[in-house]
Amino acid sequence: MSRMLRASAIMAAGTMVSRVTGFVRTMVLAYAIGTAALGDAYNAAYAIPYSILDLLLLGVLSSVVVPMIVRAQQHDADGGRAYEQRLLTLSTGALIVVAAIAVLAAPLLIDLYTVWDHGSREYDVAVTLARFILPQLAFFGVGAVAGAILNTRDRYGAPMWAPVVNNLVVICVFLLYAVAGPGNDISRVTTGDLALLGVGTTAGIVAQAAVLIVALRRAGFQFVPRFDLRNARLGEMGKAGVWTIGYVIVTQAGFMLTTNLASAAGDEVAGHGISPYTLAFQLFQLPYGVIGVSVITAMLPRMSRAVADGRFGDVRAEFGSSVRLVCALMVPVSLLLMVVGPAITVPIYGHGANSVADAVYIGNVLQVYGLALVPFAVFQLLLRVFYSFGDTRTPVFIGAGTTAVNAVLMVLFHLLLPARYAVMGLALAYTVAYGLGAVLAWWLAARRVQGLDGWAVGMAMTRMYLAALPTAVLALATVWVITTVFGGLDFLNSVIVLAIGGGLGMLLYLGVAHRMRIPEVNSIVGMVARRVGR
Structure with a gap:
């Protein structure tokens, strides 16, 4: 637990700055x-590579690349160096x-x-x-493979901090557009304005990939292009990857349905289309x-090693x-999202x-998503059990079933609402x-x-929900008082709600959970207290 906490804390710190x-x-x-x-036009164009990149990171890298690198490091005479070089060469060319x-198929993709x-x-x-943004696929993919190699060497910092550079570049681009561009008037935007937005977005990914490549070199990895693909284990990779490709196809079909339905809603009610869906x-x-990602990234290599050694108890x-x-x-955060969603989005958007x-x-859309937070996180953790076995087929069937249910419900709600x-x-x-x-x-x-150990996990989660109930009540009471007394949410009222309902609410949860002796919360509190005391 302590080692996972330390690794997760390093990644969480970088990810927190990245998310901020x-x-x-x-x-x-x-x-x-x-x-x-x-x-909506920007988010539609950006969503296409973003969804593919997300699937590469959470699907292909997790299910195929990381376990294969771990096996090469364990069994190859050179510790997997040559295999890593072949993999980076192959991925660069393919991407x-x-x-x-x-880029050529941009009209078809839209x-x-x-x-x-x-x-x-x-x-x-x-x-x-889309034509300006889609080239980022290659740069992000190369950076993602570099990040996977770093993770298998227990170098977690750079992959979590590199997105900060990406964000800073794109922030500068949008600030420049806000000063020099025509605002949100789509009829006045020029090709030069679109180039600024699109190329600037891609430049952020280029900078992110560069940071990861530099970190990989500092970790002792020397990239030498290798074209002896006969030794790249493509057969093994293809056998595992074909199912991952199936997973990508299934989830992409669901995502395409989502964006189509959202764009249709946006055509009927301005401001209620792809953009609110994407931002929420x-x-x-x-x-x-x-x-979740911090824990998963630290967990998967260790689970893969345990499976390779036949230690199912450790898995x-x-x-x-x-x-x-x-x-x-996740439990208290999910309850807070369901209560204070609009108070989060008003100061931001x-x-x-x-x-x-x-x-x-x-914020209303975010409130509904709050319900999904814990199930989604548990779902992603469960997929890593299969990936640690090198099993990419079972997640495809699970994903297909999940996507099918999602598709049916999306169409049903679209027709009824x-x-x-x-x-x-x-x-x-x-x-x-x-x-x-x-x-x-x-x-x-x-x-x-x-x-x-479902009974033990279920009991632990039940105690977490009980500990989080006072937090939800405090947040709900704060929202009711502020909206009743001051007549709605503006920037200041939202900040007050977040400070009391969110900030004090989380402190209340930590206090109640500590009193209930929930081990995971005690470990987190203890780690923070030790670091603050230094």
């Missing part, structure tokens, strides 16, 4: 281009080709992800932006990115410890080209689907390792 700068990035984005037509094809008519201003702007989803991912212990550690913070009402709607609630319906469908997906994944993973 990401907050500033989205604030500047909303301030500069808003969440109406231009914002350059993928990026080039994506067709797939939106319902906008050819020749409409939104469609043309989105295609132009990014905020929803923040706790998982800070807490169960590693998984149970990871779930409890993640949920110790209620400025410039975006109105307070637009920001409140983003008014357009102004359509994006909230997408978030609700996501919540239900991942809840059911987590149940299925747990059952299958428990069979694989002869049990996952």
